[in-house]
Amino acid sequence: MSRNFHIRPLTKNDYPQVVEIYEHGLDTGHATYERHALPWEKFSAVKIMETAYVAVEADDDSTVLGWVTAAPVSQRQVFHGVVEDSIYIHPDAQGRGVAGALLDKLIEVCIELNKWAIHSWIFPENEGSRKLHQSRGFEKAGTLTHMAKMPYGELKGHWRDTDIWEKLLPKPEIVV
Template identity: 50%
Template sequence: MTSAENVVIDIRPMTENDYPQVKDILQKGMDTGEATYERVAPDWDGFTAHRIMDLAFVAEEKNVEGEPEILGWVTASPIGHRAVFSGVIEDSIYVADRAAGKGVAGKMLDRLLEEAVKQGYWGMHSSVFPENVGSIKLHESRKFTQVGEFHKMGYMEHGSKAGQWRGVVMLERILDGGPADRGVSPESPSASPA
């Protein structure tokens, strides 16, 4: 397969059976020190504890043996515990190295955006290390706008920036077709955070 257009990628809901591959992709991202402040991928219960699993998807394609292989994953988490913010979520996207250039991240983010609107959410945020230009460009290509930068949000204990305080660029998108976009009163999202 030579181009993103020729690759057949299935974006489907994540299940616990996917987690060994999801965890491997997460850990490899963590190992770079450029994806998150965390250092070790959690077990399934830890992974799902603060995520909205109705908004968790994997990108999958068939390998040369015809078996499904996960290329990446995307999830959403509540931005806070207050009911007034129940319609605002934050995305998390990880892609395997072998998926580079296949359009996987964009397809997953598109699916997440589409499903978030269907479930009644009205806003999506993303927190990205400033050096992660690829992620910033991906979000901007999906109509996210940079709304600010937090400085010294967390202390890095691993990676090339170990021992440094790092900040994040904050991006936001008001979801097309969601209640805030239409200017109507929201109903509680179906996966409303507690």
Template identity: 40%
Template sequence: MTTPPPQPYGPHDIAVFPLTELDWPEVRTVYAAGIATGHATFEADPPATWTAFDTSKHPDHRLIARDGSGALLGWAAVTPTSPRPVYAGVVEHSIYIASGARGRGVGRRLLDELVTSTEDSGIWTIQSSLFPENLASVALHRATGFREVGRRERIALMTYGPLAGRWRDTVLIERRSPVAGTAASSVR
């Protein structure tokens, strides 16, 4: 008898909350597992401490997703791209999904909530760089309104993991808000 494939979580099976210091041990575990794939980031390790993570992420736009049992399914956060006031509405985001939750709608839920959170505060552009080999992430971002704006070929040398020693490309993506950043809105 074959086991049926995992089904997407229903909308009531995924709860999204602000990411806090109490979540850090689980967030760090999911982060490290994503890094270990070699398709998430050029960083070889997650930040060592909550303080290092906390100071690098915008405090109003850090989210976690949990299932009905309370298990951490994933997290998303943003970082300002520049301290210059003209870029106050531009952030770079990160999203990591627990290995057992991938392909089950968690990423979509987190990105939808992140878009709402950032737009509500006047952020007009969310951007990131993805490894083009990470097809699931590329598809998720396209489905949530991100577009490819460029490709950086051989931008950096991978220093760890299964692709250590290889030069990697990244795809630059962005999502421009249709409501934030217009003449009628302002960054709060």
């Protein structure tokens, strides 16, 4: 399959389309616990911006088809090599290989940044995201159940289970 899109770093100018795509995910009810997109200033502060990429039409560098980023899983220094991914594709771009290409790019960049694991929190109902992550070597590490009543487990008045998927990357060299 020839790619009719390319991947480039996400910029502030892309952010209105990033938000639009994210809101499509919010509308599904199976993409995130969040209720609203963050303003650019907060988004760019909580994400590892070296991992932020968009897929754009090959003949139109301004039409965003999807995006990917990573964020630290913890503020504790001991976990600096573990990130959580976010990947969202415009509904009209699904089935074109955009998600796989973006996730491949994220994995590549995380290895370059000496990360050693990527986590993805996926609602069990989000079959597309599960299949995508499995296709890239992620393994299900466990499930946080609604029984735990964790503060991040409620969405629109319902408690949700969340599957944790993990991809272990090559261990970076330890410099002493």
